[in-house]
Amino acid sequence: xxxxxxxxxxxxxxxxxxxxxxxxxxxxxxxxxxxxxxxxxxxxxxxxxxxxxxxxxxxxxxxxxxxxxxxxxxxxxxxxxxxxxxxxxxxxxxxxxxxxxxxxxxxxxxxxxxxxxxxxxxxxxxxxxxxxxxxxxxxxxxxxxxxxxxxxxxxxxxxxxxxxxxxxxxxxxxxxxxxxxxxxxxxxxxxxxxxxxxxxxxxxxxxxxxxxxxxxxxxxxxxxxxxxxxxxxxxxxxxxxxxxxxxxxxxxxxxxxxxxxxxxxxxxxxxxxxxxxxxxxxxxx
Numbered sequence: 001x002x003x004x005x006x007x008x009x010x011x012x013x014x015x016x017x018x019x020x021x022x023x024x025x026x027x028x029x030x031x032x033x034x035x036x037x038x039x040x041x042x043x044x045x046x047x048x049x050x051x052x053x054x055x056x057x058x059x060x061x062x063x064x065x066x067x068x069x070x071x072x073x074x075x076x077x078x079x080x081x082x083x084x085x086x087x088x089x090x091x092x093x094x095x096x097x098x099x100x101x102x103x104x105x106x107x108x109x110x111x112x113x114x115x116x117x118x119x120x121x122x123x124x125x126x127x128x129x130x131x132x133x134x135x136x137x138x139x140x141x142x143x144x145x146x147x148x149x150x151x152x153x154x155x156x157x158x159x160x161x162x163x164x165x166x167x168x169x170x171x172x173x174x175x176x177x178x179x180x181x182x183x184x185x186x187x188x189x190x191x192x193x194x195x196x197x198x199x200x201x202x203x204x205x206x207x208x209x210x211x212x213x214x215x216x217x218x219x220x221x222x223x224x225x226x227x228x229x230x231x232x233x234x235x236x237x238x239x240x241x242x243x244x245x246x247x248x249x250x251x252x253x254x255x256x257x258x259x260x261x262x263x264x265x266x267x268x269x270x271x272x273x274x275x276x277x278x279x280x281x282x283x284x285x
Contacts, residue, residue, distance in 0.1 A: 003046045003047075004046075005043075005046065005075065006042075006043075007075070007076065007079055008039070009039050009040075009042060009043040009046075010043075010072045010075055010076055011029060011076065012025060012029050012031075012036055012039045012040065012043075013039075013040065013043055013051065013068075013069075013072055014069065014072050014073060014076065015028045015029055016036070016040065016052065016059055017052075017061055017065065017069050017072075017141070018140070018141045018142050019142060020058045020059060020060060021058040021059065022036050022037060022040075022054075022058070022059055028094075028125075040052060047064075047068065049062075049064040049065075049068070050062050050064060050065075051064055051065035051068055052065055070265075070266065073265075073266035073268075074266065076268060077266065077267065077268045077269060080092060080093050080268045080269040080270060081269040091119045091121065091122050091269055091270045091273055092121045092122065092270070093121075093122055093123070093268055093269070093270040094122070094123040094124070094125065094270070095122060095123070095124045095125070095144050095145060095268075095270055095271055095274055096125045096126075096127060096142065096143050096144045096145075097124050097125065097126050097127070097143070097144065097145055097146070097274070098126075098127040098128075098129060098134045098137055098138070098143040098145070098146035098147070099126070099127075099128060099129075099134070099146060099147040100128070100129070100130055100131060100134070100147065100148075100149060100192075101128045101217060101218040101238075102194075102218055102234045102235045102237070102238035103147045103163075103235070103237075103238070103258065104126065104128055105218055105237075105238040106163075106235060106237030106238045106285075107147075107237070107281075107282065107285055108126070110281065110285055111277070111278055111281055111282075111285075112124060114277070114281060115274060115277050118277075119270070119273065122270045122273075122274070124274070127142075127143055127146075128217075130188065130189060130191055130192040130193075130216075131148040131149045131150075131192075131193060132191045132192075133191075134146040134147075134148050134261070135148060135261070138261055138262070138263055139263070141263050141266075144262075144263070144267070144268075144271045145260065145261070145262055145267075145271055145274060145275050145278070146260075146261045147258055147259070147260060147261070147278070148258075148259050148261045149193050149256040149257065149258060149259075150256065150257040150258075150259055151193060151197075151254065151256065151257070152257065153255060153257050155257060155259070158259050159257035159258065159259060160258055160259065160260055160278075160279045160282045160283060161257075161258045161282040161283060161285075162255045162256065162257050162258070163235040163236060163237055163255060163256050163258060164235070164236045164253065164254075164255045164256075165194060165197055165198075165233055165234070165235060165236075165253035165254060165255070165256060166233065166234070166235070166236045166239065166245045166246075166253060167231055167232070167233055167245065167246040167247075167250045167253065168225050168231060168232050168233070168234060168239055168243045168244065168245060168246065169225055169228070169231040169232075169243065169244055169246050170225055170226050170227070170228045170242075170243060170244065171228065171244060172244050173244075173246065173247075174231070174246050174249060174250055177228065177231065181208055182208045182209060182210050183202070183207060183208065183209040183210070183231065184209070184210055184212035184213070184229060184230040184231070185198060185202075185209050185210065185211050185212060185213075185230055185231060185232065185233075186211075186212065186213035186214070186215065186220075186221050186224035186225060186229075186230040186231070186232040187199075187211055187213075187214060187221070187232065187233065188214070188215065188216055188221065189214070189216050193256060194233050194234060194235075197233070197253055197254055197256075198233045198253065199211075201250075201251040201252070201253055201254075202251065204251060205250075205251035207249075207250075207251070212229070212230050213229070213230050218234065218238060221234065222240055222243065225243055226242070226243065231246060231250075233253060235256065258282060260275050260278050260279050260282075262275060
């Protein structure tokens, strides 16, 4: 008789495969690290295969582990769908959701509130990061679903919303800031689209500027803008009500397209439902 697979072991294995750390996995599944280690040993004994290479730097999949990950994710997806369809209790499970921070500020409260009221048993964890980092996290399957930005607005089939980038400051116009000939800017990291868009716009307009403050968090950029020491840039929906959107003589900034990005395969029923919800809601918020 064939050995049976315990779904709880599969959940732990998938989390370990994505995180690369048994200690992180222990937090995610609510167990001690020693319990997670024992679970992985049980799974390997059941399959008579070594699934994880263990080292001081964490864990990584063996070749057998890479092959089995596809099956584990497929089994868990079907498991969730069966529970949801036949139990009458709705979706269960957890989702790791990634997004640039300004989209979290602008949209996530409404997305979470509306989804949570319908599916209260789905746990959503959030990762805030620029688009370039989110794409890598999706590829490594450390994030299940992400909002990412694109400057290619011709991708109409996949873009669910466009958002304008805007300049912000603590006064109603650029002239009132009295910055002089060189404008101090507060920008996110250089790999962020906001950063590149701001610099390209200033260069294109022939305006002198200096990146006086850098912060990877919206809170940091907002704090500098509020201080009046520099102006910043962010998507219009994330601008706090106490700050001003600045126009000419500052150059116009582009719009960004927002995409709902998923890994290539293996989405659970909860992830699929949340992706559909996000696509639908972003068109109306």
